[in-house]
Amino acid sequence: xTDTAISAxxxxxxxxDKVVLDGIDLDVGTGTVFSLLGPNGxxxxxxxxxxxxxxxxxxxxxxVAGHDVATEGKAVRAAIGVTGQFAAVDELLTGRExxxxxxxxxxxxxxxxxxxxxxxxxxxxxxxxxxxxxxxGGMRRKLDLAMTLVGDxxxxxxxxxxxxxxxxxxxxxxSFVRELVADGVTVxxxxxxxxxxxxxxDRIAVLDQGHIVAQGTSEELKRQMPGTHVRLRFGTAAExxxxxxxxxxxxxxxEALTLRVPGDGRTTxxxxxxxxLDEYAISAxxxxxxxxxxxxxxxxxxxxxxxxxxxxxxx
Amino acid sequence: MKSQSMVxxxxxxxxxxxxxxxxxxxxxxxxxxxxxxxxVLGDAFSVGVDYVDYATxxxxxxxxxxxxxxxxxxxxxxxxxxxxxxxxxxxxSRSAVLNGxxxxxLLTNLLAIAALVGVAFLLGFRxxxxxxxWLGVVALIVLLxxxxxxxxxxxxxxxxxxxxxxxxxxxLVLLPFFSSAIVPAEKMGQGVRQFAEYxxxxxxxxxxxxxxxxxxxxxxxxxxxxxxxxxxxxGYLWARSTFTKRA
Numbered sequence: 001x002t003d004t005a006i007s008a009x010x011x012x013x014x015x016x017d018k019v020v021l022d023g024i025d026l027d028v029g030t031g032t033v034f035s036l037l038g039p040n041g042x043x044x045x046x047x048x049x050x051x052x053x054x055x056x057x058x059x060x061x062x063x064v065a066g067h068d069v070a071t072e073g074k075a076v077r078a079a080i081g082v083t084g085q086f087a088a089v090d091e092l093l094t095g096r097e098x099x100x101x102x103x104x105x106x107x108x109x110x111x112x113x114x115x116x117x118x119x120x121x122x123x124x125x126x127x128x129x130x131x132x133x134x135x136x137g138g139m140r141r142k143l144d145l146a147m148t149l150v151g152d153x154x155x156x157x158x159x160x161x162x163x164x165x166x167x168x169x170x171x172x173x174x175s176f177v178r179e180l181v182a183d184g185v186t187v188x189x190x191x192x193x194x195x196x197x198x199x200x201x202d203r204i205a206v207l208d209q210g211h212i213v214a215q216g217t218s219e220e221l222k223r224q225m226p227g228t229h230v231r232l233r234f235g236t237a238a239e240x241x242x243x244x245x246x247x248x249x250x251x252x253x254x255e256a257l258t259l260r261v262p263g264d265g266r267t268t269x270x271x272x273x274x275x276x277l278d279e280y281a282i283s284a285x286x287x288x289x290x291x292x293x294x295x296x297x298x299x300x301x302x303x304x305x306x307x308x309x310x311x312x313x314x315x
Numbered sequence: 316m317k318s319q320s321m322v323x324x325x326x327x328x329x330x331x332x333x334x335x336x337x338x339x340x341x342x343x344x345x346x347x348x349x350x351x352x353x354x355v356l357g358d359a360f361s362v363g364v365d366y367v368d369y370a371t372x373x374x375x376x377x378x379x380x381x382x383x384x385x386x387x388x389x390x391x392x393x394x395x396x397x398x399x400x401x402x403x404x405x406x407x408s409r410s411a412v413l414n415g416x417x418x419x420x421l422l423t424n425l426l427a428i429a430a431l432v433g434v435a436f437l438l439g440f441r442x443x444x445x446x447x448x449w450l451g452v453v454a455l456i457v458l459l460x461x462x463x464x465x466x467x468x469x470x471x472x473x474x475x476x477x478x479x480x481x482x483x484x485x486x487l488v489l490l491p492f493f494s495s496a497i498v499p500a501e502k503m504g505q506g507v508r509q510f511a512e513y514x515x516x517x518x519x520x521x522x523x524x525x526x527x528x529x530x531x532x533x534x535x536x537x538x539x540x541x542x543x544x545x546x547x548x549x550g551y552l553w554a555r556s557t558f559t560k561r562a
Binding site for chain 1: 326
């Protein structure tokens, strides 16, 4: 066994004539958390589907747990667990029955965790006898992850594990991911949220329209990002022009009549900015302070916002 | 492999048991249609024989088709919610997953037919079939149930959403009405009559009718078996390839 749990090089995939993945290179070390960050339609789910043998790539090589996904699918599947984008739980069964189903389908595996242990660990003991259709979104996600852990996989894929969850359930999911990592499990996580990748991942790759546009640790990526900035919206183009002349390092958006002024978020620099506007008798209609989010990362890395990426339904 | 099939089948049975509304719908609706046509409207149809004897074979076929919408929906929700992907990653065999759905569908069919035949007897159904004829009836219904089941499972796998899956199965539910199920084809209007005479369900119904009320015509029986085998094969191959391709 090498230190690499997942590696991909030159991975390509197209659905009909729509290119979804256009030459992806990845390298995920054993026992680390790797996050694939990108907006809807960037190709995150397709990447997960290829890495987990569900979809065959058009080109490139992928090795998971030391096995080629194209030729040794069975060996790959034996080493991995996958929690998909939607909680893949059986609504008509109870939580306990869902777990039992996984155990029944997994007879050959060693280190099998018992149903009771998993219910305990994921705080589902009380709800175990209830039909999953009565579960909240957070409970479904927990059950989904518990089902993935039956069979004790050493590499786990989590496709947007917290999308649609409330902040508290998100934090609960994060703590389960950290527990897994503490047990030495390799986690491949996709997300649309910068803070989630920041919280969990050792390394982050930013995916945009089938290309990896940046890769590195959270710190390395943040260095490439714009910092905190102030956004000013004006009533007329003339006012925008005047303000842009006064504030030298700002960037303007003609359509929205907004001006984006980099800053450090401190009160002194804010006061200086407002004083300067005052000095030239310019007043803005609206004023807001922004901290970087996925949109800013995208703008910085690709020159366009996430909204330009269209949704691709990968069927 | 065999034990996987059992696990999947047990799951499908639990679904049926936990979803009584669906089963009730599949079992009670055909019986209701029977009461409607035979008891309420029956005297208005003159078909040469006692109407209950005429209508029962056609309604048996209707009973098979009626439950298909829910089969398509349940297969599709397995597909679109990622449950099938989960099974695939666990290396659960394709046939285990698909067989479970088809067998559960077939057993729901048989339950519906049993209820329907029970109601028919209460309404004065007096078939002249021998034990061998009855075995023929059961065999043809099982064949039809398997064919319709595979076709429906394939449609459920291929559909984009549970709603469109139910829509895809709708023609199978409506087709019996444009056959000799309710009235003989020769009593229908121009155009519909030709369609009813040549559509696949008519020879199946005529074979059932023949078995129940005397000797069936060999031509009908061969056509009936050929249609069932053909549909079944198309559904089977389509379902298997969709299962493999779609993720």
